[in-house]
Amino acid sequence: MLEDERLISELHSGNRDALRQIYTKYKDGLLTIAASLLHDAVAAEDVLHDVFVTFAGSAGKIKLKVNLRNYLVASVANRVRDIYRKKKHPTVGLEQAGQISCDSSNPVQTAIFGEQFRLLTDALFQLPFEQRETIILHLKGGMKFREIAKMQGISTSTVQGRYRYGLEKLRKILNGERKK
Amino acid sequence: MNFSDDIERSIEKLHISTKAETDGRILEDAYAALEGIPKESSGQRDKNIWQTLFANKIVQYTAVAALIIVGFAMFFKSLAPEPTVSMRVDSALKKAGNICISKFHADGTEPYEQVWFSQTLKVQLVRTTDNNQVRFALTDIPNKVRMLNYSSSDSVRRESVDEKVLAELEKSMVQNSGLVSFLNSSEFTEDVHWQRVIDPTAMAQVPGTKIYDITLLQEAAPGEAKYRKWRILADTVTHLPKRAEWYAKSELGREYELERYSVFSYPDEKEIELLVQNTFGPADRRPDAPGYIGTPGRN
Numbered sequence: 001m002l003e004d005e006r007l008i009s010e011l012h013s014g015n016r017d018a019l020r021q022i023y024t025k026y027k028d029g030l031l032t033i034a035a036s037l038l039h040d041a042v043a044a045e046d047v048l049h050d051v052f053v054t055f056a057g058s059a060g061k062i063k064l065k066v067n068l069r070n071y072l073v074a075s076v077a078n079r080v081r082d083i084y085r086k087k088k089h090p091t092v093g094l095e096q097a098g099q100i101s102c103d104s105s106n107p108v109q110t111a112i113f114g115e116q117f118r119l120l121t122d123a124l125f126q127l128p129f130e131q132r133e134t135i136i137l138h139l140k141g142g143m144k145f146r147e148i149a150k151m152q153g154i155s156t157s158t159v160q161g162r163y164r165y166g167l168e169k170l171r172k173i174l175n176g177e178r179k180k
Numbered sequence: 181m182n183f184s185d186d187i188e189r190s191i192e193k194l195h196i197s198t199k200a201e202t203d204g205r206i207l208e209d210a211y212a213a214l215e216g217i218p219k220e221s222s223g224q225r226d227k228n229i230w231q232t233l234f235a236n237k238i239v240q241y242t243a244v245a246a247l248i249i250v251g252f253a254m255f256f257k258s259l260a261p262e263p264t265v266s267m268r269v270d271s272a273l274k275k276a277g278n279i280c281i282s283k284f285h286a287d288g289t290e291p292y293e294q295v296w297f298s299q300t301l302k303v304q305l306v307r308t309t310d311n312n313q314v315r316f317a318l319t320d321i322p323n324k325v326r327m328l329n330y331s332s333s334d335s336v337r338r339e340s341v342d343e344k345v346l347a348e349l350e351k352s353m354v355q356n357s358g359l360v361s362f363l364n365s366s367e368f369t370e371d372v373h374w375q376r377v378i379d380p381t382a383m384a385q386v387p388g389t390k391i392y393d394i395t396l397l398q399e400a401a402p403g404e405a406k407y408r409k410w411r412i413l414a415d416t417v418t419h420l421p422k423r424a425e426w427y428a429k430s431e432l433g434r435e436y437e438l439e440r441y442s443v444f445s446y447p448d449e450k451e452i453e454l455l456v457q458n459t460f461g462p463a464d465r466r467p468d469a470p471g472y473i474g475t476p477g478r479n
Binding site: 011014016019020023027028031032035036041044045048049052053054055056057059116117120121124135136139140167170171174 | 187188190191192194195196197198202203205206207209210211213214215
């Protein structure tokens, strides 16, 4: 956290290296969040691009009230919401995403992980957007329920409900897939 | 492992990595956006300290006097010109030493003309293609000779060159590339400047470059307007041009169309020497033209 504060302070004076360090630190996490929410690798990269270019362009004005990670995660979520609002994003399979990684050099495990990734993201995409967003922001974005509630302008209990119902539905979808 | 039993952990483990070209594209655009922002002044950061200090009258008078002095200093400093895009590229070219410019028509894949300059060897070699015939023209300043070679014939035509012409040529070796006039055209009025543009497609095509455009309206014929766009893609670090493009359109609402482009490379001195040798023979066999005096440093 202190490291982020230092990077933000250096970014205020136009330090390119600080921007590069922030990008390197958060890019994969943010891309995964965008791709999981959109189920579209190309649009997810566009979101990452927009978020960082906007972030860099307003670097001098940024006064963080939350931590940097939450700020960037919220920026991704807001951009994704904009896309859904405009309903203009065609869905491209996530197979086109950069690189799906599992911490294994074993090709069999990698293949299994790739299949699990596909099943999981396909199942996530079957959830209503609000439930999917809550689950992804909490588990991948590391946001607390009250932080998500504040961002979405709803109560914490509603967020918790969305999370619980979303997970139950996800489990049913995945169990159904397994029985096939 | 049945991952549906531990969905939360499986979601936490989801991970997609960005591709290297995506990183390059995003960072390039983010840097451009960062450079476009006004940097936060130390005055803004230390507002509270200033508020405390300004409560003191003596500090107020001292500060006003200091501001006047700083104001004058900044005014005189502002009179010194900031390096422009043209100045940076000009300066990089002058230091480049050896340059190769390949010129293409918009739809061409083979260059219609290639020009090599070596500021160290002091030679200029031009290769042109006309009616399937390749013509090489060499100007060798140390040997005071101009030589022509056609692909249809084995013979080499030599002609001596006047000292004054050679001196002019040496002075304008880079300018002869046409690039300097492209950068500093007399058609540019004071309010026309190279503008930095963000074009991800062009950036991906020629990575590691900054793109600058200049647009102007020309009168192609009396009463006939021609909108022109010139583009230069310069290396982010060295400012050396990698590509230049010429566009035009006849109506305001239409898309610009590419007319021609040039690709720049910076070969080794030995590469140019070898090319000249293969076409015109070794340097010590070149100076036999009328009016030849001798090769400096060899006799």
